[in-house]
Amino acid sequence: MLVRHLSLRDFRNYETAELALEAGPNLFVGSNGQGKTNLVEAIGYLSTLGSHRVSIDHAMIRQAQDSAVIRARVENGEQALLLEVQLNRSSANRAQVNRSAIKPRELPRYFSSVIFAPEDIMLVRGEPSGRRRFIDELLVLRSPRMSGVMADYDRVLKQRNTLLKSARASNVSQLTTLEIWDERLVAFGSEIIAARSSLVAELSPEVSRAYATVAGADHAASLSSYLSIRAKSADDDADLETEAMVGDTIGVDIAAEGFRAALARLRRAELARGVTLAGPHRDDLVLQLNSLPAKGYASHGESWSFALALKLASAEVLRRESIAGDPVLVLDDVFAELDESRRGRLAAAVGGFEQVLITAAVFDDVPTTLAGNVVRIRAGRVLEQGEE
Amino acid sequence: MYEGIVQELIDELGRLPGIGPKSAQRIAFHILQTESVDVTRLAEVLTEVREKVHFCVICGNVTEQEQCSICRDPRRSHATICVVEEAKDVSAVERTREFKGLYHVLGGAISPIDGVGPDDLRIRQLLQRLADGTVTEVIIATDPNLEGEATATYLTRLLVQPGLRVTRLASGLPVGGDLEYADEVTLGRAFEGRRVVEP
Numbered sequence: 289m290l291v292r293h294l295s296l297r298d299f300r301n302y303e304t305a306e307l308a309l310e311a312g313p314n315l316f317v318g319s320n321g322q323g324k325t326n327l328v329e330a331i332g333y334l335s336t337l338g339s340h341r342v343s344i345d346h347a348m349i350r351q352a353q354d355s356a357v358i359r360a361r362v363e364n365g366e367q368a369l370l371l372e373v374q375l376n377r378s379s380a381n382r383a384q385v386n387r388s389a390i391k392p393r394e395l396p397r398y399f400s401s402v403i404f405a406p407e408d409i410m411l412v413r414g415e416p417s418g419r420r421r422f423i424d425e426l427l428v429l430r431s432p433r434m435s436g437v438m439a440d441y442d443r444v445l446k447q448r449n450t451l452l453k454s455a456r457a458s459n460v461s462q463l464t465t466l467e468i469w470d471e472r473l474v475a476f477g478s479e480i481i482a483a484r485s486s487l488v489a490e491l492s493p494e495v496s497r498a499y500a501t502v503a504g505a506d507h508a509a510s511l512s513s514y515l516s517i518r519a520k521s522a523d524d525d526a527d528l529e530t531e532a533m534v535g536d537t538i539g540v541d542i543a544a545e546g547f548r549a550a551l552a553r554l555r556r557a558e559l560a561r562g563v564t565l566a567g568p569h570r571d572d573l574v575l576q577l578n579s580l581p582a583k584g585y586a587s588h589g590e591s592w593s594f595a596l597a598l599k600l601a602s603a604e605v606l607r608r609e610s611i612a613g614d615p616v617l618v619l620d621d622v623f624a625e626l627d628e629s630r631r632g633r634l635a636a637a638v639g640g641f642e643q644v645l646i647t648a649a650v651f652d653d654v655p656t657t658l659a660g661n662v663v664r665i666r667a668g669r670v671l672e673q674g675e676e
Numbered sequence: 677m678y679e680g681i682v683q684e685l686i687d688e689l690g691r692l693p694g695i696g697p698k699s700a701q702r703i704a705f706h707i708l709q710t711e712s713v714d715v716t717r718l719a720e721v722l723t724e725v726r727e728k729v730h731f732c733v734i735c736g737n738v739t740e741q742e743q744c745s746i747c748r749d750p751r752r753s754h755a756t757i758c759v760v761e762e763a764k765d766v767s768a769v770e771r772t773r774e775f776k777g778l779y780h781v782l783g784g785a786i787s788p789i790d791g792v793g794p795d796d797l798r799i800r801q802l803l804q805r806l807a808d809g810t811v812t813e814v815i816i817a818t819d820p821n822l823e824g825e826a827t828a829t830y831l832t833r834l835l836v837q838p839g840l841r842v843t844r845l846a847s848g849l850p851v852g853g854d855l856e857y858a859d860e861v862t863l864g865r866a867f868e869g870r871r872v873v874e875p
């Protein structure tokens with residue numbers, strides 16, 4: 289899959305932009321704060337309906353304007369598509385495919401991309417919620433119906449937590465319905481646990497391979513799931529218990545059985561604290577190097593390699609399954625963070641993808657193999673060939 | 677912000693369900709520009725409806741009498757009760773012209789977030805209606821969302837008694853639609869919930 293042409297109107301610091309892109313590597317260069325990330329952010333938006341930098345769409349509309357438009361001519365195997373989305377400050381966003389209206393949330397069906405960015409280091413060093421978001425986003429790309437299951441799970445969780453709190457406030461009569469919420473929690477939750485675990489099992493060998501490629505050394509990088517329903521202690525800051533780490537795929541029935549047992553075990557603690565103490569909302573991904581947790585043990589460079597390996601592995605999994613070709617890879621400011629040898633190996637690893645978009649403030653940070661189509665950016669403008 | 681009474685009107689309209697600040701403003705200015713006879717009529721209807729209309733003592737539907745027209749209708753079967761969340765659901769089922777029994781309006785669904793538990797719904801009244809054994813089937817037609825499903829499950833367990841059949845409306849893909857236009861979430865979940873068909 290590749291983007292042939294990108295047009296912007298009132299997006300970030302671009303009043304308008306027209307930009308032709310090529311298959312293979314495209315490199316955006318320019319000084320800091322000129323608009324390189326903004327360009328790739330626009331492309332990323334079409335596949336994730338979000339930004340890798342902010343959680344609100346409004347930040348992407350140019351200052352003092354009411355709406356922004358991202359339009360991309362995309363080639364998707366044999367298919368040519370014109371994708372368009374309009375971000376509006378005071379009304380709902382609108383989207384079109386080949387000039388007919390679709391729901392914005394359907395856009396990712398037509399276009400997929402994987403963004404690598406400096407923020408990815410938080411996948412390794414940050415809180416579990418970031419890792420859950422990473423795995424869940426990939427899960428939804430592979431199986432769109434899971435977004436419905438996750439929304440239902442979150443809703444049941446809210447209902448159940450409210451019920452536990454009100455029971456704590458001694459309104460015990462409400463507890464007669466706890467059993468009903470338990471059943472729903474287990475039904476949706478075990479579907480999520482099963483789906484995540486099978487994705488983790490599929491991702492893990494890709495992650496170790498990708499890590500070895502990027503780091504140039506085999507540190508036995510591994511990925512497994514931490515399942516709170518198997519944990520003995522419900523403490524938030526307890527060390528991850530080894531019994532609760534799972535590398536294999538878990539079936540829905542096994543997950544449901546474990547979930548029910550956990551709820552029974554935790555009943556008293558849950559009533560005392562007024563929150564649900566086990567389930568996918570408290571699970572985590574366990575990242576290990578040579579059997580030691582990456583968080584807390586890995587060096588800065590090793591953590592970086594792990595973060596890149598997670599992204600590369602997800603791109604590989606998407607590529608393997610997609611009938612529409614490779615996801616478009618976006619490498620935002622990644623090379624500045626890496627040493628010379630890692631730069632070369634990352635370049636080799638992404639070189640095989642149909643299209644790769646790279647941003648860099650310093651041209652020489654990027655291996656020459658990726659300096660294919662070079663686009664220079666200055667002050668919200670794409671410079672013409674030969675322009676100074 | 678507008679001055680005094682105009683802003684008050686906008687605020688009051690904005691409190692109505694489904695009306696945001698923008699619509700409230702639009703309606704308010706519409707009212708200001710409308711012939712005063714029409715506005716007077718609207719005001720009268722509003723007061724009248726609050727005075728005259730209340731809830732049927734049997735089923736909880738809206739009515740101007742003590743009992744609603746459905747409960748009073750001798751042609752309706754007393755053997756079946758269709759349980760719904762709101763009075764507006766009664767008119768939805770009535771439009772199908774399929775159902776010839778009676779209704780029972782719960783007044784909502786179980787939802788701890790909204791502070792609604794079983795005791796806040798008209799469930800005790802339902803049990804009273806079932807006590808003499810006239811009713812042989814209860815159709816649970818709560819909304820096909822989480823809270824509606826939870827309420828249905830709760831009722832199903834509560835209503836287990838000899839000689840009473842409890843049924844639940846089917847849900848899934850909307851009929852009359854094209855498969856290709858069903859969104860992937862609905863369609864994907866319909867796949868998960870597929871069932872064997874009898875030859």
Ligand SMILES: Nc1ncnc2c1ncn2[C@@H]1O[C@H](COP(=O)(O)OP(=O)(O)OP(=O)(O)O)[C@@H](O)[C@H]1O
Pocket residue numbers: 299300301302318319320321322323324325326327346347348349350351621647648649
């Ligand atoms: N909504 C907006 N309206 C106008 N300008 C904006 C908006 N959002 C961001 N900008 C401007 O865009 C510029 C940042 O662009 P961008 O993040 O793409 O920089 P960059 O070229 O990637 O720089 P770096 O090399 O530092 O990463 C900033 O000057 C910022 O003020």
Ligand SMILES: [Mg+2]
Pocket residue numbers: 324325326620621647
């Ligand atoms: Mg940048």
Ligand SMILES: [Zn+2]
Pocket residue numbers: 732733734735736737743744745746747
């Ligand atoms: Zn009635």
